Amino acid sequence: MENLRYTASVEKWDTFEAVLPGFQDGNPFKDYTIYGVFVSGNERKTVDGFYDGNGRYIVRFMPSFEEEYEFTIKGTFSSEEYRGNFKVTPSSEINHGPVRVGSHLHLAYEDGTPFHCLGTTCYVWTHQSTSLQEETLKTLSENAFNKLRFCIFPKHYIYNFHEPISYPYEGTPCDSSGLNEDNIVLFGDNAIPEGNHWDFQRFNPVHFQNFEERIKDLRALGIEADIILMHPYDRWGFSHMSPEEEAFYLRYVMARFSAYRNVWWSLANEYDLFFHKSVADWEANAREVYTHDPYGHLRSIHNCLEFYDYSRPWITHSSIQRIDLYKSSELTDEWRLRYNKPVVLDEIAYEGNINQAWGNISGQEMTRRFWEGFVRGGYPGHGETYQHPENILWWSHGGSLHGESPARIKFLAEIMQQTPGSGLIPVKGEWDEVVGIADNGAYAIHYYSGFRPGFRTFSFKDNHSYEVEIIDTWNMTVENAGTFQGKFKITLPGREFMAIRIIRK
Amino acid sequence: MENLRYTASVEKWDTFEAVLPGFQDGNPFKDYTIYGVFVSGNERKTVDGFYDGNGRYIVRFMPSFEEEYEFTIKGTFSSEEYRGNFKVTPSSEINHGPVRVGSHLHLAYEDGTPFHCLGTTCYVWTHQSTSLQEETLKTLSENAFNKLRFCIFPKHYIYNFHEPISYPYEGTPCDSSGLNEDNIVLFGDNAIPEGNHWDFQRFNPVHFQNFEERIKDLRALGIEADIILMHPYDRWGFSHMSPEEEAFYLRYVMARFSAYRNVWWSLANEYDLFFHKSVADWEANAREVYTHDPYGHLRSIHNCLEFYDYSRPWITHSSIQRIDLYKSSELTDEWRLRYNKPVVLDEIAYEGNINQAWGNISGQEMTRRFWEGFVRGGYPGHGETYQHPENILWWSHGGSLHGESPARIKFLAEIMQQTPGSGLIPVKGEWDEVVGIADNGAYAIHYYSGFRPGFRTFSFKDNHSYEVEIIDTWNMTVENAGTFQGKFKITLPGREFMAIRIIRK
Known part of the structure; x- marks a missing residue:
């Protein structure tokens, strides 16, 4: 001994x-x-x-x-x-156990506490300088996000041409000099450049040690680590290992990280951009994960252009990237019905001003998409892609947030916390509103999105009193409109992004 | 003699x-x-x-x-x-003949002048007081709208409970006292109230005389009169005549109004809310119209929940009400392809602040829908429904405009007029932009809708020079960005509602 x-x-x-x-x-x-x-x-x-x-x-x-x-x-x-x-x-106050699928297609911690998931994305924040990693943690500590998506492998993509601080394997990378934003080279499938020399049988423990320290940092902040096991934005060949090498890698990751309660597994980011891999390959990887994770952490896989079949038994929740240019979280309730699993909206575009429409929506639109997703019973996800003099974009590198949505997402988190039960359940309301209910209908939020009703009328056939509040989701105010019975009319300011909350007394 | x-x-x-x-x-x-x-x-x-x-x-x-x-x-x-x-x-300067279907699914006057259709809606403006009718004409004269949708029959609907100034038939209406916004009674199908006494064999010439004066007033302003022949918002029974009575009515209308070059025929507004009528009934009415209009004016029929089959031979153009809560003119190019006819977007919701989402979008959203429709090769339509102390809403009664979109639509009209040929033809651009071209591609508009790219890059393989302009569709500015060749980058302000116009020199 x-x-x-x-x-x-x-x-x-x-x-x-x-x-x-x-x-x-x-x-x-x-x-x-x-x-x-x-x-x-x-x-x-x-x-x-x-x-x-x-x-x-x-x-x-x-x-x-x-x-x-x-x-x-x-x-x-x-x-x-x-x-x-x-x-x-006994578990301490912040520790509610791992997140599980709870009732009504909602998420909950193992101790039963609802998990009102509000994700964000910093794909390769653990591969940046230590000071930038610390800054990211500070930013997270000041915001309401409670799930973070990030990758084990480094990322080769626009704004991501510099080398990571460490590599997952022993070896040496290809020459990356000359790669920059003015000379963008993205390697298509089967086109990993020459010059990489890796031993896919020997991991680099330093890489994993830092990674797990960050998992623990997030755990201390009450943030779930949604770990992306594979991704296609690659110049090193990590997306082109053999099935045996991938299985070897996945078992190592399961052995190292599974015992952290806050991990989730994302089999891949944009799995459908691995053009050399078939669904059978992903299913084989999924088998490695669910066989070698002794705790049954949440598991999913994230799409680019085409959804994975989220109804497959190993998948615990949908991990959705919107596939329509205009509609994203508006479809949350449809996806709940289609897959009968919690809907996690991991990419509904990011607040920012970069070239691509996946990264240049306004803070108002990001916030609107959050409310659509929330009221429809799903879990919206954030990201931020503002151009930055040093090319530090939250979406990949972490750092600081610059946008207008994070404050509104913090406000939304407070509203979420006030929801009775596990979360909102979408129900059919009027054709031109979004309605989610809780507590068997005793609690309801009517959300008006980009529409601007100057008033709304309600009609209850019972004898209960209803407390009505007007929520301005953008200006972050909750105003008590009074207590009503039967048929009544609520005056609204005729602005966008308003909601009405109705609570039965 | x-x-x-x-x-x-x-x-x-x-x-x-x-x-x-x-x-x-x-x-x-x-x-x-x-x-x-x-x-x-x-x-x-x-x-x-x-x-x-x-x-x-x-x-x-x-x-x-x-x-x-x-x-x-x-x-x-x-x-x-x-x-x-x-x-x-010879025809005078304002007179280009009736509007026809031109080339590339665009509209053009009979003399070949492109008709860049920008519609608006005042359903029953001719049934209001003379002073209000005059005010409507004055407002129209100050704006860019060149098509107006309006009804021959009076309208019974929210904000429309008062009696019209005249009726189309000899007879007396049912009692309407007690009908008002606080006591809304809408009559469902087969529920026309008792007390109407009309002779459907005897028209009231005064009603039609006023109506045709207004057609002539519009003609003098260069505005097409998109006449709605039937509509379901009724308490008088005009939506419930027998097929023979309808045919008699349609022949009278054709005989009276066909000789005005600026008339279009809309067989019905929201045809699918006439629950007692079948497609065969509408086809019979269409036959009356195309048989008895000697000039072949434009003909269509407008939906509520479900599109009419616009591919039917008698239909000259789609007259579309959007059927999705979120997407409207974004689908213009799809509808062009589906029906192979000009797409006239008669209802893509109205700027305003009334209760219903069809009437409470912002001026920005109305303007955005216009640009989506224009760049995608269609013809967007406007309406305005702001709450008003005297319940005078442009959408039904005309009067004055209060919104923010009409000035932007005027700006759009100028841009439309600058289009070479008959209009823009939608083409596939990048996945996250809307592109319309003219002049065989020598003229292109790239529209970014609600997205906010901070820059865009373009790459031309030819040796031509390209003049680039940045259009701010909301702030109504056109800024020259320079002349370029080959591959070049255009910096944008990272705001919503921007477009780039590229003209080959």
Whole structure:
């Protein structure tokens, strides 16, 4: 039992970690196995460990019960077998467990607390300078976003031609000098440039160590890490590994990151831009993920031009990029019905002013799309792509936010928190309004989007009183309009982006 | 030949009129016939006349050639037969003839001048007080609209509960006291109230005399009169006549109004809200119209929830009400392809602040819908529905305009006039722009709608120079960005509603 170090006490849904010495000869990533068996009164799990370099092996585990656990760590990594035990304490206030699919196609933490998902996107923020990463965390701490999408692999794309701070594999990258915004080269499928030399059998632990520190930073902020496992914006060849190499990579990621309660798995970003891969390839990768993640974290896959079939059993929620230039979150309720799963709107365009229409909508339009998605029972996602003198765009690099929508999204978060139950359920209202209800209809929000009714009339056939509030979703005000019975008329200011909230007394 | 009065000289496409005495006994609308035969070197037409009350019969004729015409007027209306001749002079500057379907699914006047249609809607302006009618004409004279949709029958609807100044038939209306905005009663199909007493065999000439004066007033302003022959918003029973009564009415209208070059026929507004009528009924009415209009004026029919089949041979153009809450003129090019006819967007919602989303979009959104429709090769239509202390809403009553879009539509009219050829032809550009071209591509407008690109790049493979202008469709400015060759970048302000115009030198 020499040299075993492990967490003696851990709170429920936090991460137990055991660090152990092991063989360093050959290729320890590949040549040796390590796994842990965890047993408590209520659960019994076998989880993979992984090699962390320098003769260090690690086994992580996320306990789900407040009780004593015993563990045994075995494998070919060592001639020793390791045993121990630890105590699981109650979860702290910020810790509600991993996010699950709850009732009414809504998301909820494992302890039952509703998860009102408000995502944003910083694709490769962990690949930027440490100071920029810190700035990103500070910005996140000041805003309402509670889910962040980001990639394990570096990104080659407009505004993303510089090298990352580290690579996931041992090796050397191709020459990237001469690549810049004035000389944009995007490599189409099967066109990874020459000059990359990677050993896809040897991970670079530094890359993963930094990444998991950031997962923990987000966990401390109450932010879910929606990890993008593969993406096609590549000049290094990470999008062109063999099926065996991909499986090897996915198992390593599952072994390293699964024990963090705040991880979600996004099999790919824009899977349909991997022109050399078929649905069968993605299904094979999905099998790796659901087989090797012992905790059943949320799983999805994100499209570009064509939706994946979100009804496939392994997919826990739709991870949607809008495919129409004009309509995005307006279709949320339709997608709820089509796939019968929570609808996470991961790309409904970003606030900004870059060339492309996916990255140049106004703060008002971003906010409007958030409200459409929320009232229709889904989870809108944000991103920001303002041109920047140093090409630091939130959508990829993180940093600071410059737009007008984040403050409104913070206001929306407050409204979301006030929703009874798990969230709003979309219902059919008048043809020209968006209506979501909660509490069996005792709570309703009528949203008017870009329309500007000067008044609205309501008619209730029961004898209840209804408290009515006028919400200005752009100016972030909630005004009490009074308490009413039967048929009544509510005067509105005739501006865009208004909502009426009606609560039965 | 006693008592015949007629126009001795008339300009081409203006209206020749002969007024004659005839029998007054029985029901002259029904019991007697009258028709005129017109013969010149180039044409030979037989046209119906009509009874105008007080023993007056009228025959009207629109000549299409500058030459001498002879006419003979016959029928059972008189024991006399009348003959005469008149001279047709060249058309004046404002007179380009009736509007026809031109090339590339565009509209053009008969003399070949492009008709850049910019419609508006004042459904029952001719049924309001004379002073309000005069105000409407003054407003129209100050704006850029060149087509007006309006109804022959009075309208019963929200904001339209008062009686019209006249009725189309002899008789008396049902009691309308008690009908007002606080006590809205809309009559569903087959629910016309009791108490109407009309003789559907006897028209009220005063009603039609006023109406045709207004057609002439519009003609003097260069505005097409898009006459709505039937509509379902009714408490008088005019939407519930028998097929024979409808045919009788349509023939009377054709005989009275066809000779005005600026009339178009809209078979119905929201035909699909006549739940008691079938497509066969509308086709029968269409047959009356195209048989009895000797000049082949433009013909269509307007929907509410479901498009009529605009591919039917008698229909000259689509007369579209958008059926999606969010997308309207964005679909113009799709509709061009579907029906292969000019797309006239008669209802893409109205600028205003009334309750219903068809009448409460912003001036910015109205303007955006206009540009979408224009660049996509169609003809957008306007309406305005701001709440008014006296319930005078432009959309129904005319009067004055209060919104922000009319000035922008005037600006758009100037841009339209600068289009070479018959209008813009939509072409596939980048996925996130709307592109219309003219002059075989030597003239192009790239419209960015609600998107806000901070720049755009263009790449031409030829050796031509291109003059580039930046159009701010909301602030109504055209800025010269310079002349370029090959590949070039145009900086934009990152605001909504911008367009770039590129003209090959």
